[in-house]
Amino acid sequence: MTNQTIQVDANLYNYLLSISLREPDILTQLRKETAQHPYTYMQISPEQGQFMALLIQLMGAKRVLEIGTFTGYSALVMALALPETGQIITCDINEADTAIAQRYWQQAGVDHKIELRLAPALETLEKLLQTEQAANSFDFVFIDADKVNYDAYYEYALKLLRVGGLIAIDNTLWRGNVANPEVQDEDTVAIRTFNEKLHQDSRIALSLVPIADGVTLAVKNP
Numbered sequence: 001m002t003n004q005t006i007q008v009d010a011n012l013y014n015y016l017l018s019i020s021l022r023e024p025d026i027l028t029q030l031r032k033e034t035a036q037h038p039y040t041y042m043q044i045s046p047e048q049g050q051f052m053a054l055l056i057q058l059m060g061a062k063r064v065l066e067i068g069t070f071t072g073y074s075a076l077v078m079a080l081a082l083p084e085t086g087q088i089i090t091c092d093i094n095e096a097d098t099a100i101a102q103r104y105w106q107q108a109g110v111d112h113k114i115e116l117r118l119a120p121a122l123e124t125l126e127k128l129l130q131t132e133q134a135a136n137s138f139d140f141v142f143i144d145a146d147k148v149n150y151d152a153y154y155e156y157a158l159k160l161l162r163v164g165g166l167i168a169i170d171n172t173l174w175r176g177n178v179a180n181p182e183v184q185d186e187d188t189v190a191i192r193t194f195n196e197k198l199h200q201d202s203r204i205a206l207s208l209v210p211i212a213d214g215v216t217l218a219v220k221n222p
Helices: 010-020 025-034 046-059 073-081 095-108 121-130 147-160 174-179 186-199
Strands: 063-067 087-092 114-118 138-143 161-170 204-209 215-220
Touching (some): 025 046, 025 073, 025 095, 046 138, 063 073, 063 121, 063 147, 073 087, 073 095, 073 138, 087 121, 138 147, 147 161, 147 186
Parallel strands (some): 063 138, 087 114, 138 161
Antiparallel strands (some): 161 215, 204 215
């Protein structure tokens, strides 16, 4: 028995996948294509995707907001978990990467559930809040975009999320750099500061889960 999270080496990680991962072929294909991308490290891990899908099913979520699309794996795994009437709005600025995403969404037959908005995410979030009157309307928000804007994305997410809704924020362990005070680059400092803010934020219930590169879960309190 152990009273802290165990270390996951390559052997244990492969075992974890072998007895837990249930990845549909379409997701495997997308993950393999993304592995050839020069920024493949931006891809979420398959076990993280499955975990997020489980959370969406557990919540009975129907309306999802995603900040950061990349090649569409996270949007696809969430869309597959949503009911037929479910809807995802996903934000990105890269036409080439999101073209890959759209191709796989179509192949999976879930493209009708996903609305891609190609614009700076902060502009899209402001429009959702002000023009579209979407405050308190989302069940689940996934943040996985540029790290220096995490705090701004989070503040918008809280306004757009319903009470009891869940925000999932990726990369909050940042390859362990957040725990190393000698690492002071802009992204690391931004995530470290963000993590410290959330720890003190009474507006949410909080858990940082050490899956993949760290996923922070924040439930909006009444």
